Amino acid sequence: MSKYFDLTRRNFLKSSAAVGALVLGTCFAGAAPRMMAGVLTKPSESSKEANLFVALRPDGIVEITCHRSEMGQQIRTAIAQIVADEMEASWDKVVVIQAKGDLKYGDQNTDGSRSIRYNMQRLREMGASVRHMMRQAAATRWNVSLDECSAEQHIVTHSSGKTLTYAELVSDALNITPPETDKIPLKKRSEWRYINTAMAHIDLKDIVTGKATFAADVLEPNAHIAMIIRPPVVGGKVKSFDAKAAKAIDGVIDVIEIPAPKGAPVFQPKGGIAIVAKNTWAAMKGRRALSITWDDGKNGDYNSEAFKASLLATVATPQKSVREIGDAVNTLAKANDKLVADYYAPHLAQAPMEPPCATAMYYKDRVDVWAATQNPQADMETVGSMVGMAKEKINVHVTLLGGGFGRKSKPDFSAEAAYISMKTGHAIRVQWTREDDIQHAFYHAVSAQHIEASFDKNGAIDAYLHRTAFSPLASTFIQDTTRPLSAELRLGFTDNPINTPNMKLENGAAPAKTRVGWMRSVSNVFHAFAIQSFIAEAAHKAGRDQKDYLLETIGPDRIVDVTEEKADYDNYGGDKAVYPLDISRLRHVIEKAAEMSGWGRKLPKGRGLGIAAHRSFLTYVATVVEVEVSNSGDLKIIKSWASIDAGTVVNTDTVKNQVQGGSIYGLTAAISEGITFDKGRVQQSNFHDYRVPRMSDCPLEIEVEVVQSDAAPAGVGEPPTPVYAPALCNAIFAACGKRIRQLPIGDQLRT
Amino acid sequence: MITFTLNGKIREFAGDPTTPVLWYLRDEVQLTGPKFGCGMGQCGACTIHLNGVAQRSCILPIAAISGSKITTIEGLSDDGEHAVQQAWIEHKVPQCGFCQCGQMMQAASLLASNPTPSDDEIVQSMSGNICRCGTYPRIHKAIKSASKVMASVGYYVPEKTGEEA
Ligand code: FES
Ligand code: FES
Numbered sequence: 001m002s003k004y005f006d007l008t009r010r011n012f013l014k015s016s017a018a019v020g021a022l023v024l025g026t027c028f029a030g031a032a033p034r035m036m037a038g039v040l041t042k043p044s045e046s047s048k049e050a051n052l053f054v055a056l057r058p059d060g061i062v063e064i065t066c067h068r069s070e071m072g073q074q075i076r077t078a079i080a081q082i083v084a085d086e087m088e089a090s091w092d093k094v095v096v097i098q099a100k101g102d103l104k105y106g107d108q109n110t111d112g113s114r115s116i117r118y119n120m121q122r123l124r125e126m127g128a129s130v131r132h133m134m135r136q137a138a139a140t141r142w143n144v145s146l147d148e149c150s151a152e153q154h155i156v157t158h159s160s161g162k163t164l165t166y167a168e169l170v171s172d173a174l175n176i177t178p179p180e181t182d183k184i185p186l187k188k189r190s191e192w193r194y195i196n197t198a199m200a201h202i203d204l205k206d207i208v209t210g211k212a213t214f215a216a217d218v219l220e221p222n223a224h225i226a227m228i229i230r231p232p233v234v235g236g237k238v239k240s241f242d243a244k245a246a247k248a249i250d251g252v253i254d255v256i257e258i259p260a261p262k263g264a265p266v267f268q269p270k271g272g273i274a275i276v277a278k279n280t281w282a283a284m285k286g287r288r289a290l291s292i293t294w295d296d297g298k299n300g301d302y303n304s305e306a307f308k309a310s311l312l313a314t315v316a317t318p319q320k321s322v323r324e325i326g327d328a329v330n331t332l333a334k335a336n337d338k339l340v341a342d343y344y345a346p347h348l349a350q351a352p353m354e355p356p357c358a359t360a361m362y363y364k365d366r367v368d369v370w371a372a373t374q375n376p377q378a379d380m381e382t383v384g385s386m387v388g389m390a391k392e393k394i395n396v397h398v399t400l401l402g403g404g405f406g407r408k409s410k411p412d413f414s415a416e417a418a419y420i421s422m423k424t425g426h427a428i429r430v431q432w433t434r435e436d437d438i439q440h441a442f443y444h445a446v447s448a449q450h451i452e453a454s455f456d457k458n459g460a461i462d463a464y465l466h467r468t469a470f471s472p473l474a475s476t477f478i479q480d481t482t483r484p485l486s487a488e489l490r491l492g493f494t495d496n497p498i499n500t501p502n503m504k505l506e507n508g509a510a511p512a513k514t515r516v517g518w519m520r521s522v523s524n525v526f527h528a529f530a531i532q533s534f535i536a537e538a539a540h541k542a543g544r545d546q547k548d549y550l551l552e553t554i555g556p557d558r559i560v561d562v563t564e565e566k567a568d569y570d571n572y573g574g575d576k577a578v579y580p581l582d583i584s585r586l587r588h589v590i591e592k593a594a595e596m597s598g599w600g601r602k603l604p605k606g607r608g609l610g611i612a613a614h615r616s617f618l619t620y621v622a623t624v625v626e627v628e629v630s631n632s633g634d635l636k637i638i639k640s641w642a643s644i645d646a647g648t649v650v651n652t653d654t655v656k657n658q659v660q661g662g663s664i665y666g667l668t669a670a671i672s673e674g675i676t677f678d679k680g681r682v683q684q685s686n687f688h689d690y691r692v693p694r695m696s697d698c699p700l701e702i703e704v705e706v707v708q709s710d711a712a713p714a715g716v717g718e719p720p721t722p723v724y725a726p727a728l729c730n731a732i733f734a735a736c737g738k739r740i741r742q743l744p745i746g747d748q749l750r751t
Numbered sequence: 752m753i754t755f756t757l758n759g760k761i762r763e764f765a766g767d768p769t770t771p772v773l774w775y776l777r778d779e780v781q782l783t784g785p786k787f788g789c790g791m792g793q794c795g796a797c798t799i800h801l802n803g804v805a806q807r808s809c810i811l812p813i814a815a816i817s818g819s820k821i822t823t824i825e826g827l828s829d830d831g832e833h834a835v836q837q838a839w840i841e842h843k844v845p846q847c848g849f850c851q852c853g854q855m856m857q858a859a860s861l862l863a864s865n866p867t868p869s870d871d872e873i874v875q876s877m878s879g880n881i882c883r884c885g886t887y888p889r890i891h892k893a894i895k896s897a898s899k900v901m902a903s904v905g906y907y908v909p910e911k912t913g914e915e916a
Contacts, residue, residue, distance in 0.1 A: 072846030207848035210784025210824035217783035402849025664885025687793035696878040
């Protein structure tokens with residue numbers, strides 16, 4: 001496994017600390033991370049050990065620990081940029097070590113677009129501490145005052161001109177106590193040399209040469225390959241199976257039943273029958289030869305069309321209030337001119353390019369796991385309970401992820417590998433097929449929404465009623481619950497920025513008849529679709545320009561505090577003093593995207609521009625899409641423009657790439673047929689019937705403006721996604737007058 | 752016994768002749784550049800060259816490559832020197848990177864047969880390769896850059912370059 005073991009911390013400890021490296025970490029005192037006051041010359045692997053974030057080796061190499069999962073957002077590079085910048089490390093001496101799952105790092109759940117938000121400050125402090133200690137060590141060695149020593153690019157220079165390299169200072173620094181957090185001088189923004197630049201990501205070369213290690217690339221020559229046929233209906237189980245034909249296939253070693261889960265799904269494997277084989281092809285053949293009869297359980301009646309009708313019926317009647325301003329209900333009752341619209345969006349599968357995959361080796365007293373996981377601590381938990389071991393005994397190594405999008409926050413696949421390894425006593429790699437991935441995802445919620453509004457004499461919204469109903473993600477954790485948590489409603493629903501004297505937001509109950517899970521931007525996707533489509537519809541009704549009307553609808557620059565209306569709203573866990581809902585920032589991105597697109601320019605017949613803007617994960621994004629719709633209803637996206645204000649950003653090019661990719665990910669919601677169910681079974685199986693955007697569906701140019709901001713860092717990975725489908729549908733309306741209220745677009749343009 | 756050339760070296764395979772080349776490469780010879788994304792020719796993650804032309808290795812039985820030359824990303828160049836790889840670096844194309852070996856092999860094959868493709872020809876040739884991270888605009892730009900380089904230095908001939916990884 002040499003190819004992979006280089007990434008582990010075991011190696012890190014041996015190669016660095018054991019030979020007298022300077023190692024620094026932070027530890028958590030309650031919620032607020034503080035600098036650990038002490039240098040670890042002899043780090044141990046005990047749980048009291050500090051969190052190792054930076055080690056300066058005697059040869060001058062800096063090892064920076066990345067405790068978040070890499071899935072294309074370039075977090076490994078961003079963490080290194082932050083630490084190396086503050087410590088004044090020379091970039092060619094930086095090595096990134098991927099952390100295993102370990103509670104001591106604090107949160108490792110790479111989800112919710114918060115890696116930078118949660119960690120930037122402590123990483124800066126860590127880097128600055130090392131820089132400070134290097135200066136201190138040099139000052140002591142030279143017997144001069146600290147002020148006379150400056151550090152730059154791995155070298156400390158005295159005002160007289162003499163120099164010492166960081167490598168030469170490592171052993172001296174071992175005797176220096178790190179400074180207190182608040183005494184560390186952090187760099188001024190103007191002094192940053194890596195942060196807020198477009199530097200290339202550290203894994204780029206490995207990726208273009210095919211050397212990057214994803215989950216299935218972990219070389220464990222002894223591993224057997226397992227493939228699993230899982231119950232087609234959530235809550236179903238194996239009734240009986242016949243393994244004779246499968247076992248007769250050359251290369252098939254074993255056939256193992258995986259127990260059905262109990263209680264709420266959480267991240268438990270679905271159960272089913274595993275084929276264990278010498279190689280992947282034998283496993284694939286074995287799986288085809290297996291015959292299984294299923295007991296479908298209570299979700300065997302799940303049918304998407306019927307469910308859609310029930311959701312639409314739910315939002316047609318009054319539901320539980322979530323937030324209320326003024327009296328929308330009475331204002332609407334008295335209005336003689338209303339706009340009423342229902343919106344619908346189907347389930348989606350995340351479908352990361354790399355299907356779920358994990359390798360596990362079970363020992364009597366521990367399990368080693370290598371997985372493409374977004375949250376190694378969830379693997380520890382899930383694997384631990386699957387094999388009956390304490391989570392501390394589960395060593396989870398995180399490989400590169402071939403995309404995550406929320407799917408890989410749920411480590412059912414790691415638990416499968418561990419269970420089969422326990423049963424066979426052999427290292428096992430569980431390889432999911434694309435069919436497995438499409439049919440056994442934790443799906444983006446199916447949703448229906450009803451919005452109605454009345455207008456004042458100028459056409460402005462004077463009352464707004466919005467009902468949402470969707471299969472709640474909460475049901476994955478709380479068995480049979482039909483209500484979303486406020487943490488789901490806050491995703492683009494509770495925090496509606498419309499400026500109106502009368503607003504009522506309601507939520508209707510809905511069951512989940514499958515496993516529901518996070519997908520990039522989660523319920524922001526359908527909420528932004530409905531709200532931003534509706535505002536454009538209202539603009540049209542008022543005979544106004546869509547962009548002007550959008551700006552007027554969000555109202556004057558101000559801070560919106562939705563908790564003033566007693567709404568249950570946690571602002572993504574962000575302090576509202578630091579991360580307020582600031583209308584001026586929303587306005588700015590709208591104006592910027594419009595300006596970039598040449599909003600208002602004359603377009604040929606059949607072309608149209610559409611705009612949408614949305615705040616999510618504390619970041620503001622506006623997108624303009626230009627489309628062409630032919631007479632026969634063929635849709636072509638010409639180009640799109642986006643402006644993003646994510647506060648302080650670490651890598652400007654990564655942000656652009658995320659906005660481009662997040663836009664195209666958002667396009668999935670508009671063009672994919674979605675995931676549908678009949679008799680509880682998913683009807684799609686692979687990319688031929690679960691359509692995802694291809695180059696031919698996409699604009700060849702997505703121009704992105706990253707707002708230069710000193711505001712606190714906010715999310716980047718998810719916020720570009722929700723605006724895309726509504727901007728596209730608004731553009732389609734502008735091009736051909738066809739309003740899309742139900743996704744996918746399908747053949748609605750042909751009628 | 753099936754005999755063929757892999758990244759410039761003669762190889763033999765005596766196992767199940769229906770084995771897809773992808774699984775031979777990944778399981779038997781540990782060449783993990785070609786990825787498994789769909790297993791039915793829908794996504795291009797497994798793309799390799801068969802006698803210099805892009806092929807989906809997940810649906811290519813090993814029996815079909817008898818006497819042929821195949822190249823994987825590991826054999827496209829010694830250390831990432833191929834114009835397509837260089838263009839990928841220049842445009843910082845990859846996000847997660849999982850699809851990119853397949854994308855580059857497809858692009859290299861396109862440019863080998865058509866060194867100056869039009870915008871539409873690029874779209875046509877690349878639309879069988881899915882990127883869920885949505886790097887298509889950058890892939891398109893990178894191919895245009897590589898095209899300029901390759902048009903000036905002549906065709907890429909796979910069997911002349913590359914060592915086994
Ligand atoms: S894995 Fe071969 S085309 Fe998808
Ligand atoms: S870069 Fe992630 S799938 Fe293409």
